[in-house]
Amino acid sequence: MTVWDDLVGQEALVETLGNVVAAADRVLQGEKATGMTHAWLFTGPPGSGRSTAARAFAAALQCDRGGCGECLSCRTSLAGSHADISALVTEQAVIGVDDARDSVRRAALSPSGRRWQVMIVEDADRLTDRAADALLKSVEEPPPRTVWLLCAPTAEDVLPTIRSRCRCLVLRTPPSEAIADYLVRRHDVSSALASFTARAAQGHIGRARALAVDEGTRNRRREVLRIPGQLSGLGSCLNAASNILDAATEEARPRSDTLDAKEQSDLQLAYGAGTRGVSTTGHAAAAKELQRRQRLRAKRIVRDSIDRTLLDLASYYRDVVTVQLGSGGELVNEELRHEVDTMSRSTSGEATTRRLRAIFATRELLEGEIAPLLALESLMISLRGADG
Ligand SMILES: [Zn+2]
Structure with missing residues:
Protein backbone atom coordinates (compact mmCIF):
# COMPACT_ATOMS: atom_id res chain seq x y z
CA MET A 1 0.00 0.00 0.00
CA THR A 2 0.99 3.64 -0.34
CA VAL A 3 -0.29 6.88 1.14
CA TRP A 4 -2.30 7.47 -2.05
CA ASP A 5 -4.52 4.40 -1.65
CA ASP A 6 -7.52 6.24 -0.24
CA LEU A 7 -7.66 8.75 -3.07
CA VAL A 8 -10.53 7.51 -5.19
CA GLY A 9 -10.53 8.05 -8.95
CA GLN A 10 -7.80 10.72 -8.87
CA GLU A 11 -5.08 9.07 -10.95
CA ALA A 12 -3.96 12.28 -12.67
CA LEU A 13 -3.71 14.15 -9.39
CA VAL A 14 -1.74 11.34 -7.77
CA GLU A 15 0.74 11.46 -10.62
CA THR A 16 1.14 15.23 -10.28
CA LEU A 17 1.60 14.99 -6.52
CA GLY A 18 4.16 12.23 -6.94
CA ASN A 19 6.25 14.58 -9.09
CA VAL A 20 5.89 17.38 -6.56
CA VAL A 21 7.02 15.09 -3.74
CA ALA A 22 10.10 14.13 -5.77
CA ALA A 23 10.87 17.81 -6.33
CA ALA A 24 10.35 18.50 -2.62
CA ASP A 25 12.90 15.78 -1.84
CA ARG A 26 15.46 17.45 -4.06
CA VAL A 27 14.81 20.76 -2.27
CA LEU A 28 15.52 19.06 1.07
CA GLN A 29 18.79 17.76 -0.34
CA GLY A 30 19.75 21.31 -1.13
CA GLU A 31 19.36 21.02 -4.89
CA LYS A 32 17.60 23.52 -7.07
CA ALA A 33 14.28 21.97 -8.07
CA THR A 34 11.19 23.29 -9.77
CA GLY A 35 7.75 21.99 -8.98
CA MET A 36 7.69 22.44 -5.22
CA THR A 37 6.05 25.48 -3.70
CA HIS A 38 4.92 26.48 -0.21
CA ALA A 39 1.19 26.97 -0.57
CA TRP A 40 -1.30 24.63 -2.22
CA LEU A 41 -5.05 24.80 -2.64
CA PHE A 42 -6.97 21.56 -3.13
CA THR A 43 -10.36 22.11 -4.72
CA GLY A 44 -13.06 19.68 -5.76
CA PRO A 45 -16.77 19.01 -5.22
CA PRO A 46 -18.00 17.93 -1.76
CA GLY A 47 -17.16 14.29 -1.11
CA SER A 48 -14.46 14.08 -3.79
CA GLY A 49 -11.73 13.68 -1.18
CA ARG A 50 -10.04 17.09 -0.87
CA SER A 51 -8.87 16.64 2.69
CA THR A 52 -7.90 13.01 2.05
CA ALA A 53 -5.72 14.28 -0.80
CA ALA A 54 -4.16 16.98 1.38
CA ARG A 55 -3.42 14.47 4.13
CA ALA A 56 -1.90 11.98 1.69
CA PHE A 57 0.27 14.73 0.24
CA ALA A 58 1.35 15.76 3.74
CA ALA A 59 2.25 12.15 4.55
CA ALA A 60 4.24 11.77 1.33
CA LEU A 61 6.17 14.99 2.05
CA GLN A 62 7.18 13.57 5.45
CA CYS A 63 8.23 10.14 4.17
CA ASP A 64 11.82 9.33 3.16
CA ARG A 65 10.45 7.08 0.45
CA GLY A 66 7.90 9.42 -1.11
CA GLY A 67 4.86 8.08 0.72
CA CYS A 68 5.49 4.35 1.16
CA GLY A 69 2.48 4.02 3.48
CA GLU A 70 4.37 1.63 5.72
CA CYS A 71 7.09 3.46 7.63
CA LEU A 72 6.47 5.00 11.05
CA SER A 73 6.25 8.48 9.54
CA CYS A 74 3.58 7.42 7.03
CA ARG A 75 1.57 5.61 9.66
CA THR A 76 1.60 8.50 12.14
CA SER A 77 0.82 10.94 9.31
CA LEU A 78 -2.21 8.99 8.17
CA ALA A 79 -3.35 8.46 11.76
CA GLY A 80 -3.27 12.24 12.28
CA SER A 81 -0.58 12.13 14.96
CA HIS A 82 2.59 13.21 13.10
CA ALA A 83 4.44 15.88 15.10
CA ASP A 84 5.08 18.04 12.01
CA ILE A 85 1.60 17.99 10.50
CA SER A 86 -1.05 20.27 11.98
CA ALA A 87 -4.61 20.56 10.81
CA LEU A 88 -6.94 23.49 11.28
CA VAL A 89 -10.27 21.68 11.24
CA THR A 90 -13.60 23.10 12.24
CA GLU A 91 -17.03 21.78 13.01
CA GLN A 92 -18.21 25.36 13.17
CA ALA A 93 -19.69 27.42 10.39
CA VAL A 94 -16.60 29.67 10.32
CA ILE A 95 -12.92 29.58 11.25
CA GLY A 96 -12.20 32.57 13.47
CA VAL A 97 -9.14 34.74 13.83
CA ASP A 98 -7.93 33.12 17.08
CA ASP A 99 -7.65 29.69 15.48
CA ALA A 100 -5.93 31.20 12.47
CA ARG A 101 -3.37 32.96 14.70
CA ASP A 102 -2.63 29.68 16.50
CA SER A 103 -1.86 28.10 13.14
CA VAL A 104 0.38 30.98 12.12
CA ARG A 105 2.39 30.62 15.34
CA ARG A 106 2.75 26.93 14.70
CA ALA A 107 3.72 27.51 11.06
CA ALA A 108 6.58 29.73 12.19
CA LEU A 109 8.27 26.84 14.02
CA SER A 110 10.94 24.67 12.46
CA PRO A 111 9.84 21.08 11.95
CA SER A 112 10.90 18.78 14.78
CA GLY A 113 11.97 16.18 12.23
CA ARG A 114 14.30 16.59 9.26
CA ARG A 115 11.61 17.38 6.70
CA TRP A 116 8.64 19.77 6.56
CA GLN A 117 6.26 21.62 8.85
CA VAL A 118 2.94 20.95 7.13
CA MET A 119 -0.13 23.06 7.90
CA ILE A 120 -3.50 21.79 6.64
CA VAL A 121 -6.60 24.03 6.54
CA GLU A 122 -9.50 21.74 5.72
CA ASP A 123 -12.20 24.32 5.10
CA ALA A 124 -10.40 27.39 3.84
CA ASP A 125 -13.74 28.62 2.49
CA ARG A 126 -14.88 29.07 6.10
CA LEU A 127 -12.10 31.46 7.11
CA THR A 128 -13.54 34.77 8.20
CA ASP A 129 -11.98 37.82 6.51
CA ARG A 130 -9.99 38.55 9.66
CA ALA A 131 -8.83 34.95 9.90
CA ALA A 132 -7.74 34.99 6.26
CA ASP A 133 -5.85 38.24 6.89
CA ALA A 134 -4.11 36.63 9.82
CA LEU A 135 -2.96 33.74 7.61
CA LEU A 136 -2.00 35.83 4.65
CA LYS A 137 1.55 36.74 5.48
CA SER A 138 2.50 33.22 6.48
CA VAL A 139 0.92 31.71 3.37
CA GLU A 140 2.69 34.29 1.26
CA GLU A 141 6.15 33.95 2.77
CA PRO A 142 6.35 30.98 5.09
CA PRO A 143 9.60 29.87 6.71
CA PRO A 144 11.62 27.74 4.23
CA ARG A 145 10.48 24.38 5.62
CA THR A 146 6.79 25.23 6.07
CA VAL A 147 4.11 24.11 3.60
CA TRP A 148 0.46 25.23 3.65
CA LEU A 149 -2.21 22.91 2.27
CA LEU A 150 -5.62 24.56 1.96
CA CYS A 151 -8.85 22.86 0.90
CA ALA A 152 -12.07 24.38 -0.45
CA PRO A 153 -14.88 23.41 -2.85
CA THR A 154 -13.72 25.87 -5.52
CA ALA A 155 -10.95 28.46 -5.80
CA GLU A 156 -13.61 31.20 -5.82
CA ASP A 157 -14.61 30.17 -2.28
CA VAL A 158 -11.27 31.41 -0.97
CA LEU A 159 -10.42 35.09 -0.59
CA PRO A 160 -8.48 36.29 -3.67
CA THR A 161 -5.55 37.50 -1.54
CA ILE A 162 -5.01 33.96 -0.24
CA ARG A 163 -5.93 32.16 -3.45
CA SER A 164 -3.42 34.11 -5.52
CA ARG A 165 -0.59 32.84 -3.29
CA CYS A 166 -1.50 29.18 -3.77
CA ARG A 167 -0.99 26.71 -6.55
CA CYS A 168 -4.34 25.09 -7.25
CA LEU A 169 -4.90 21.33 -7.54
CA VAL A 170 -8.31 20.18 -8.76
CA LEU A 171 -10.00 16.91 -7.82
CA ARG A 172 -12.58 15.53 -10.20
CA THR A 173 -15.88 13.95 -9.16
CA PRO A 174 -14.84 10.35 -8.60
CA PRO A 175 -16.56 7.93 -11.00
CA SER A 176 -18.98 5.37 -9.49
CA GLU A 177 -16.79 2.42 -10.52
CA ALA A 178 -13.81 3.88 -8.65
CA ILE A 179 -15.92 4.44 -5.53
CA ALA A 180 -17.35 0.91 -5.71
CA ASP A 181 -13.86 -0.51 -6.06
CA TYR A 182 -12.68 1.48 -3.05
CA LEU A 183 -15.60 0.25 -0.91
CA VAL A 184 -14.80 -3.36 -1.75
CA ARG A 185 -11.08 -2.87 -1.20
CA ARG A 186 -11.08 -0.82 1.98
CA HIS A 187 -14.39 -1.53 3.67
CA ASP A 188 -14.91 -5.14 2.79
CA VAL A 189 -18.30 -4.47 1.21
CA SER A 190 -19.78 -6.98 -1.26
CA SER A 191 -19.42 -5.84 -4.84
CA ALA A 192 -23.19 -5.75 -5.43
CA LEU A 193 -23.75 -3.49 -2.43
CA ALA A 194 -20.70 -1.40 -3.36
CA SER A 195 -21.89 -0.66 -6.87
CA PHE A 196 -25.41 0.12 -5.67
CA THR A 197 -24.24 2.55 -2.98
CA ALA A 198 -21.60 4.14 -5.22
CA ARG A 199 -24.27 4.89 -7.79
CA ALA A 200 -26.69 6.19 -5.15
CA ALA A 201 -24.05 8.52 -3.69
CA GLN A 202 -23.46 10.25 -7.04
CA GLY A 203 -19.76 10.89 -6.60
CA HIS A 204 -19.73 11.60 -2.84
CA ILE A 205 -17.30 9.15 -1.25
CA GLY A 206 -18.34 9.71 2.38
CA ARG A 207 -21.98 9.31 1.50
CA ALA A 208 -21.23 6.09 -0.40
CA ARG A 209 -19.30 4.75 2.59
CA ALA A 210 -22.15 5.60 4.99
CA LEU A 211 -24.69 3.92 2.71
CA ALA A 212 -22.46 0.88 2.32
CA VAL A 213 -21.64 0.26 5.96
CA ASP A 214 -24.76 1.51 7.72
CA GLU A 215 -28.10 -0.14 7.15
CA GLY A 216 -29.92 2.69 8.92
CA THR A 217 -28.61 5.16 6.34
CA ARG A 218 -29.77 2.89 3.53
CA ASN A 219 -33.21 2.56 5.10
CA ARG A 220 -33.56 6.32 5.49
CA ARG A 221 -32.68 6.78 1.83
CA ARG A 222 -35.23 4.18 0.79
CA GLU A 223 -37.91 6.05 2.77
CA VAL A 224 -36.96 9.29 1.05
CA LEU A 225 -37.32 7.75 -2.39
CA ARG A 226 -40.87 6.65 -1.54
CA ILE A 227 -41.90 10.26 -1.10
CA PRO A 228 -42.46 11.20 -4.78
CA GLY A 229 -45.02 8.41 -5.16
CA GLN A 230 -46.84 9.39 -1.98
CA LEU A 231 -47.50 13.06 -2.61
CA SER A 232 -51.19 13.39 -3.42
CA GLY A 233 -53.28 15.50 -1.05
ZN1 LIG B 1 6.71 6.13 4.39
Whole structure:
Protein backbone atom coordinates (compact mmCIF):
# COMPACT_ATOMS: atom_id res chain seq x y z
CA MET A 1 0.00 0.00 0.00
CA THR A 2 0.99 3.64 -0.34
CA VAL A 3 -0.29 6.88 1.14
CA TRP A 4 -2.30 7.47 -2.05
CA ASP A 5 -4.52 4.40 -1.65
CA ASP A 6 -7.52 6.24 -0.24
CA LEU A 7 -7.66 8.75 -3.07
CA VAL A 8 -10.53 7.51 -5.19
CA GLY A 9 -10.53 8.05 -8.95
CA GLN A 10 -7.80 10.72 -8.87
CA GLU A 11 -5.08 9.07 -10.95
CA ALA A 12 -3.96 12.28 -12.67
CA LEU A 13 -3.71 14.15 -9.39
CA VAL A 14 -1.74 11.34 -7.77
CA GLU A 15 0.74 11.46 -10.62
CA THR A 16 1.14 15.23 -10.28
CA LEU A 17 1.60 14.99 -6.52
CA GLY A 18 4.16 12.23 -6.94
CA ASN A 19 6.25 14.58 -9.09
CA VAL A 20 5.89 17.38 -6.56
CA VAL A 21 7.02 15.09 -3.74
CA ALA A 22 10.10 14.13 -5.77
CA ALA A 23 10.87 17.81 -6.33
CA ALA A 24 10.35 18.50 -2.62
CA ASP A 25 12.90 15.78 -1.84
CA ARG A 26 15.46 17.45 -4.06
CA VAL A 27 14.81 20.76 -2.27
CA LEU A 28 15.52 19.06 1.07
CA GLN A 29 18.79 17.76 -0.34
CA GLY A 30 19.75 21.31 -1.13
CA GLU A 31 19.36 21.02 -4.89
CA LYS A 32 17.60 23.52 -7.07
CA ALA A 33 14.28 21.97 -8.07
CA THR A 34 11.19 23.29 -9.77
CA GLY A 35 7.75 21.99 -8.98
CA MET A 36 7.69 22.44 -5.22
CA THR A 37 6.05 25.48 -3.70
CA HIS A 38 4.92 26.48 -0.21
CA ALA A 39 1.19 26.97 -0.57
CA TRP A 40 -1.30 24.63 -2.22
CA LEU A 41 -5.05 24.80 -2.64
CA PHE A 42 -6.97 21.56 -3.13
CA THR A 43 -10.36 22.11 -4.72
CA GLY A 44 -13.06 19.68 -5.76
CA PRO A 45 -16.77 19.01 -5.22
CA PRO A 46 -18.00 17.93 -1.76
CA GLY A 47 -17.16 14.29 -1.11
CA SER A 48 -14.46 14.08 -3.79
CA GLY A 49 -11.73 13.68 -1.18
CA ARG A 50 -10.04 17.09 -0.87
CA SER A 51 -8.87 16.64 2.69
CA THR A 52 -7.90 13.01 2.05
CA ALA A 53 -5.72 14.28 -0.80
CA ALA A 54 -4.16 16.98 1.38
CA ARG A 55 -3.42 14.47 4.13
CA ALA A 56 -1.90 11.98 1.69
CA PHE A 57 0.27 14.73 0.24
CA ALA A 58 1.35 15.76 3.74
CA ALA A 59 2.25 12.15 4.55
CA ALA A 60 4.24 11.77 1.33
CA LEU A 61 6.17 14.99 2.05
CA GLN A 62 7.18 13.57 5.45
CA CYS A 63 8.23 10.14 4.17
CA ASP A 64 11.82 9.33 3.16
CA ARG A 65 10.45 7.08 0.45
CA GLY A 66 7.90 9.42 -1.11
CA GLY A 67 4.86 8.08 0.72
CA CYS A 68 5.49 4.35 1.16
CA GLY A 69 2.48 4.02 3.48
CA GLU A 70 4.37 1.63 5.72
CA CYS A 71 7.09 3.46 7.63
CA LEU A 72 6.47 5.00 11.05
CA SER A 73 6.25 8.48 9.54
CA CYS A 74 3.58 7.42 7.03
CA ARG A 75 1.57 5.61 9.66
CA THR A 76 1.60 8.50 12.14
CA SER A 77 0.82 10.94 9.31
CA LEU A 78 -2.21 8.99 8.17
CA ALA A 79 -3.35 8.46 11.76
CA GLY A 80 -3.27 12.24 12.28
CA SER A 81 -0.58 12.13 14.96
CA HIS A 82 2.59 13.21 13.10
CA ALA A 83 4.44 15.88 15.10
CA ASP A 84 5.08 18.04 12.01
CA ILE A 85 1.60 17.99 10.50
CA SER A 86 -1.05 20.27 11.98
CA ALA A 87 -4.61 20.56 10.81
CA LEU A 88 -6.94 23.49 11.28
CA VAL A 89 -10.27 21.68 11.24
CA THR A 90 -13.60 23.10 12.24
CA GLU A 91 -17.03 21.78 13.01
CA GLN A 92 -18.21 25.36 13.17
CA ALA A 93 -19.69 27.42 10.39
CA VAL A 94 -16.60 29.67 10.32
CA ILE A 95 -12.92 29.58 11.25
CA GLY A 96 -12.20 32.57 13.47
CA VAL A 97 -9.14 34.74 13.83
CA ASP A 98 -7.93 33.12 17.08
CA ASP A 99 -7.65 29.69 15.48
CA ALA A 100 -5.93 31.20 12.47
CA ARG A 101 -3.37 32.96 14.70
CA ASP A 102 -2.63 29.68 16.50
CA SER A 103 -1.86 28.10 13.14
CA VAL A 104 0.38 30.98 12.12
CA ARG A 105 2.39 30.62 15.34
CA ARG A 106 2.75 26.93 14.70
CA ALA A 107 3.72 27.51 11.06
CA ALA A 108 6.58 29.73 12.19
CA LEU A 109 8.27 26.84 14.02
CA SER A 110 10.94 24.67 12.46
CA PRO A 111 9.84 21.08 11.95
CA SER A 112 10.90 18.78 14.78
CA GLY A 113 11.97 16.18 12.23
CA ARG A 114 14.30 16.59 9.26
CA ARG A 115 11.61 17.38 6.70
CA TRP A 116 8.64 19.77 6.56
CA GLN A 117 6.26 21.62 8.85
CA VAL A 118 2.94 20.95 7.13
CA MET A 119 -0.13 23.06 7.90
CA ILE A 120 -3.50 21.79 6.64
CA VAL A 121 -6.60 24.03 6.54
CA GLU A 122 -9.50 21.74 5.72
CA ASP A 123 -12.20 24.32 5.10
CA ALA A 124 -10.40 27.39 3.84
CA ASP A 125 -13.74 28.62 2.49
CA ARG A 126 -14.88 29.07 6.10
CA LEU A 127 -12.10 31.46 7.11
CA THR A 128 -13.54 34.77 8.20
CA ASP A 129 -11.98 37.82 6.51
CA ARG A 130 -9.99 38.55 9.66
CA ALA A 131 -8.83 34.95 9.90
CA ALA A 132 -7.74 34.99 6.26
CA ASP A 133 -5.85 38.24 6.89
CA ALA A 134 -4.11 36.63 9.82
CA LEU A 135 -2.96 33.74 7.61
CA LEU A 136 -2.00 35.83 4.65
CA LYS A 137 1.55 36.74 5.48
CA SER A 138 2.50 33.22 6.48
CA VAL A 139 0.92 31.71 3.37
CA GLU A 140 2.69 34.29 1.26
CA GLU A 141 6.15 33.95 2.77
CA PRO A 142 6.35 30.98 5.09
CA PRO A 143 9.60 29.87 6.71
CA PRO A 144 11.62 27.74 4.23
CA ARG A 145 10.48 24.38 5.62
CA THR A 146 6.79 25.23 6.07
CA VAL A 147 4.11 24.11 3.60
CA TRP A 148 0.46 25.23 3.65
CA LEU A 149 -2.21 22.91 2.27
CA LEU A 150 -5.62 24.56 1.96
CA CYS A 151 -8.85 22.86 0.90
CA ALA A 152 -12.07 24.38 -0.45
CA PRO A 153 -14.88 23.41 -2.85
CA THR A 154 -13.72 25.87 -5.52
CA ALA A 155 -10.95 28.46 -5.80
CA GLU A 156 -13.61 31.20 -5.82
CA ASP A 157 -14.61 30.17 -2.28
CA VAL A 158 -11.27 31.41 -0.97
CA LEU A 159 -10.42 35.09 -0.59
CA PRO A 160 -8.48 36.29 -3.67
CA THR A 161 -5.55 37.50 -1.54
CA ILE A 162 -5.01 33.96 -0.24
CA ARG A 163 -5.93 32.16 -3.45
CA SER A 164 -3.42 34.11 -5.52
CA ARG A 165 -0.59 32.84 -3.29
CA CYS A 166 -1.50 29.18 -3.77
CA ARG A 167 -0.99 26.71 -6.55
CA CYS A 168 -4.34 25.09 -7.25
CA LEU A 169 -4.90 21.33 -7.54
CA VAL A 170 -8.31 20.18 -8.76
CA LEU A 171 -10.00 16.91 -7.82
CA ARG A 172 -12.58 15.53 -10.20
CA THR A 173 -15.88 13.95 -9.16
CA PRO A 174 -14.84 10.35 -8.60
CA PRO A 175 -16.56 7.93 -11.00
CA SER A 176 -18.98 5.37 -9.49
CA GLU A 177 -16.79 2.42 -10.52
CA ALA A 178 -13.81 3.88 -8.65
CA ILE A 179 -15.92 4.44 -5.53
CA ALA A 180 -17.35 0.91 -5.71
CA ASP A 181 -13.86 -0.51 -6.06
CA TYR A 182 -12.68 1.48 -3.05
CA LEU A 183 -15.60 0.25 -0.91
CA VAL A 184 -14.80 -3.36 -1.75
CA ARG A 185 -11.08 -2.87 -1.20
CA ARG A 186 -11.08 -0.82 1.98
CA HIS A 187 -14.39 -1.53 3.67
CA ASP A 188 -14.91 -5.14 2.79
CA VAL A 189 -18.30 -4.47 1.21
CA SER A 190 -19.78 -6.98 -1.26
CA SER A 191 -19.42 -5.84 -4.84
CA ALA A 192 -23.19 -5.75 -5.43
CA LEU A 193 -23.75 -3.49 -2.43
CA ALA A 194 -20.70 -1.40 -3.36
CA SER A 195 -21.89 -0.66 -6.87
CA PHE A 196 -25.41 0.12 -5.67
CA THR A 197 -24.24 2.55 -2.98
CA ALA A 198 -21.60 4.14 -5.22
CA ARG A 199 -24.27 4.89 -7.79
CA ALA A 200 -26.69 6.19 -5.15
CA ALA A 201 -24.05 8.52 -3.69
CA GLN A 202 -23.46 10.25 -7.04
CA GLY A 203 -19.76 10.89 -6.60
CA HIS A 204 -19.73 11.60 -2.84
CA ILE A 205 -17.30 9.15 -1.25
CA GLY A 206 -18.34 9.71 2.38
CA ARG A 207 -21.98 9.31 1.50
CA ALA A 208 -21.23 6.09 -0.40
CA ARG A 209 -19.30 4.75 2.59
CA ALA A 210 -22.15 5.60 4.99
CA LEU A 211 -24.69 3.92 2.71
CA ALA A 212 -22.46 0.88 2.32
CA VAL A 213 -21.64 0.26 5.96
CA ASP A 214 -24.76 1.51 7.72
CA GLU A 215 -28.10 -0.14 7.15
CA GLY A 216 -29.92 2.69 8.92
CA THR A 217 -28.61 5.16 6.34
CA ARG A 218 -29.77 2.89 3.53
CA ASN A 219 -33.21 2.56 5.10
CA ARG A 220 -33.56 6.32 5.49
CA ARG A 221 -32.68 6.78 1.83
CA ARG A 222 -35.23 4.18 0.79
CA GLU A 223 -37.91 6.05 2.77
CA VAL A 224 -36.96 9.29 1.05
CA LEU A 225 -37.32 7.75 -2.39
CA ARG A 226 -40.87 6.65 -1.54
CA ILE A 227 -41.90 10.26 -1.10
CA PRO A 228 -42.46 11.20 -4.78
CA GLY A 229 -45.02 8.41 -5.16
CA GLN A 230 -46.84 9.39 -1.98
CA LEU A 231 -47.50 13.06 -2.61
CA SER A 232 -51.19 13.39 -3.42
CA GLY A 233 -53.28 15.50 -1.05
CA LEU A 234 -52.09 18.45 0.99
CA GLY A 235 -52.02 16.26 4.10
CA SER A 236 -49.52 13.85 2.55
CA CYS A 237 -47.26 16.78 1.56
CA LEU A 238 -47.23 18.23 5.07
CA ASN A 239 -46.64 14.78 6.45
CA ALA A 240 -43.69 14.13 4.14
CA ALA A 241 -42.14 17.49 5.10
CA SER A 242 -42.33 16.78 8.81
CA ASN A 243 -41.01 13.24 8.31
CA ILE A 244 -37.96 14.58 6.46
CA LEU A 245 -37.25 17.07 9.24
CA ASP A 246 -37.72 14.45 11.97
CA ALA A 247 -35.41 11.98 10.24
CA ALA A 248 -32.75 14.68 9.75
CA THR A 249 -32.99 15.75 13.39
CA GLU A 250 -32.67 12.16 14.52
CA GLU A 251 -29.72 11.51 12.23
CA ALA A 252 -27.95 14.66 13.42
CA ARG A 253 -28.41 14.18 17.16
CA PRO A 254 -25.72 11.57 17.94
CA ARG A 255 -23.12 13.56 16.03
CA SER A 256 -24.03 16.84 17.74
CA ASP A 257 -24.12 15.16 21.14
CA THR A 258 -20.65 13.64 20.70
CA LEU A 259 -19.12 16.96 19.65
CA ASP A 260 -20.93 18.87 22.41
CA ALA A 261 -19.85 16.49 25.14
CA LYS A 262 -16.19 16.71 24.14
CA GLU A 263 -16.25 20.52 24.09
CA GLN A 264 -18.00 20.68 27.43
CA SER A 265 -15.37 18.51 29.08
CA ASP A 266 -12.59 20.56 27.44
CA LEU A 267 -14.16 23.70 28.84
CA GLN A 268 -14.38 22.18 32.32
CA LEU A 269 -10.71 21.31 32.12
CA ALA A 270 -9.71 24.75 30.88
CA TYR A 271 -11.51 26.48 33.74
CA GLY A 272 -10.74 23.85 36.33
CA ALA A 273 -14.41 23.86 37.24
CA GLY A 274 -15.04 22.37 40.64
CA THR A 275 -11.72 23.69 41.90
CA ARG A 276 -11.96 26.19 44.72
CA GLY A 277 -11.12 29.79 43.99
CA VAL A 278 -11.41 29.65 40.21
CA SER A 279 -13.15 32.57 38.57
CA THR A 280 -16.69 31.43 37.94
CA THR A 281 -17.67 34.52 35.95
CA GLY A 282 -15.16 33.70 33.20
CA HIS A 283 -16.40 30.16 33.15
CA ALA A 284 -20.03 31.19 32.93
CA ALA A 285 -19.37 33.52 30.00
CA ALA A 286 -17.37 30.89 28.15
CA ALA A 287 -20.04 28.27 28.80
CA LYS A 288 -22.70 30.59 27.44
CA GLU A 289 -20.66 31.31 24.30
CA LEU A 290 -20.05 27.58 23.84
CA GLN A 291 -23.78 26.89 24.07
CA ARG A 292 -24.47 29.51 21.46
CA ARG A 293 -21.96 27.98 19.03
CA GLN A 294 -23.23 24.49 19.73
CA ARG A 295 -26.80 25.52 18.90
CA LEU A 296 -25.64 26.97 15.59
CA ARG A 297 -23.68 23.85 14.77
CA ALA A 298 -26.57 21.55 15.67
CA LYS A 299 -28.73 23.53 13.25
CA ARG A 300 -26.12 23.19 10.56
CA ILE A 301 -25.80 19.42 11.00
CA VAL A 302 -29.58 19.06 10.64
CA ARG A 303 -29.51 21.22 7.52
CA ASP A 304 -26.69 19.12 6.04
CA SER A 305 -28.80 16.04 6.57
CA ILE A 306 -31.83 17.66 4.93
CA ASP A 307 -29.59 18.62 2.02
CA ARG A 308 -28.63 14.99 1.47
CA THR A 309 -32.32 14.10 1.44
CA LEU A 310 -32.92 16.74 -1.22
CA LEU A 311 -30.05 15.37 -3.31
CA ASP A 312 -31.61 11.90 -3.10
CA LEU A 313 -34.95 13.28 -4.20
CA ALA A 314 -33.26 15.11 -7.06
CA SER A 315 -31.64 11.85 -8.17
CA TYR A 316 -35.11 10.33 -8.44
CA TYR A 317 -36.49 13.13 -10.61
CA ARG A 318 -33.34 13.08 -12.74
CA ASP A 319 -34.04 9.42 -13.37
CA VAL A 320 -37.58 10.37 -14.42
CA VAL A 321 -36.10 12.88 -16.89
CA THR A 322 -33.71 10.22 -18.21
CA VAL A 323 -36.64 7.92 -18.95
CA GLN A 324 -38.75 10.73 -20.38
CA LEU A 325 -35.95 11.71 -22.77
CA GLY A 326 -35.69 8.07 -23.78
CA SER A 327 -31.92 8.35 -23.81
CA GLY A 328 -31.57 4.89 -22.28
CA GLY A 329 -28.70 4.27 -19.94
CA GLU A 330 -28.55 3.27 -16.32
CA LEU A 331 -30.59 5.07 -13.67
CA VAL A 332 -29.13 6.23 -10.37
CA ASN A 333 -32.04 4.42 -8.74
CA GLU A 334 -32.08 1.41 -11.02
CA GLU A 335 -33.89 -0.66 -8.36
CA LEU A 336 -36.86 1.72 -8.62
CA ARG A 337 -37.12 1.56 -12.40
CA HIS A 338 -40.72 0.42 -12.24
CA GLU A 339 -41.83 3.44 -10.12
CA VAL A 340 -39.72 5.79 -12.21
CA ASP A 341 -41.31 4.44 -15.41
CA THR A 342 -44.78 4.94 -14.00
CA MET A 343 -44.07 8.52 -12.99
CA SER A 344 -42.41 9.33 -16.30
CA ARG A 345 -45.61 8.36 -18.11
CA SER A 346 -47.94 10.27 -15.82
CA THR A 347 -46.18 13.63 -16.04
CA SER A 348 -44.46 15.83 -18.63
CA GLY A 349 -40.74 16.43 -18.98
CA GLU A 350 -41.38 20.09 -18.38
CA ALA A 351 -43.10 19.36 -15.06
CA THR A 352 -40.20 17.12 -13.99
CA THR A 353 -37.72 19.87 -14.80
CA ARG A 354 -39.81 22.30 -12.78
CA ARG A 355 -39.73 19.91 -9.82
CA LEU A 356 -35.96 19.60 -10.06
CA ARG A 357 -35.66 23.36 -10.09
CA ALA A 358 -37.86 23.57 -6.99
CA ILE A 359 -35.55 21.13 -5.20
CA PHE A 360 -32.44 23.15 -6.01
CA ALA A 361 -34.15 26.43 -5.08
CA THR A 362 -35.02 24.88 -1.69
CA ARG A 363 -31.42 23.80 -1.14
CA GLU A 364 -30.39 27.43 -1.60
CA LEU A 365 -33.16 28.71 0.68
CA LEU A 366 -32.01 26.36 3.41
CA GLU A 367 -28.58 27.96 3.39
CA GLY A 368 -30.30 31.10 4.66
CA GLU A 369 -32.41 31.72 7.71
CA ILE A 370 -35.65 30.11 6.60
CA ALA A 371 -37.31 27.62 8.97
CA PRO A 372 -36.59 24.18 7.47
CA LEU A 373 -40.13 22.86 8.00
CA LEU A 374 -41.65 25.76 6.10
CA ALA A 375 -39.24 25.33 3.18
CA LEU A 376 -39.87 21.59 3.06
CA GLU A 377 -43.66 21.97 3.16
CA SER A 378 -43.65 24.37 0.29
CA LEU A 379 -41.27 22.09 -1.65
CA MET A 380 -43.46 19.03 -1.14
CA ILE A 381 -46.45 20.98 -2.42
CA SER A 382 -44.59 21.99 -5.57
CA LEU A 383 -43.35 18.42 -6.09
CA ARG A 384 -46.94 17.27 -6.03
CA GLY A 385 -47.63 19.87 -8.71
CA ALA A 386 -50.83 20.36 -10.61
CA ASP A 387 -50.06 18.90 -14.00
CA GLY A 388 -50.88 15.33 -12.93
ZN1 LIG B 1 6.71 6.13 4.39
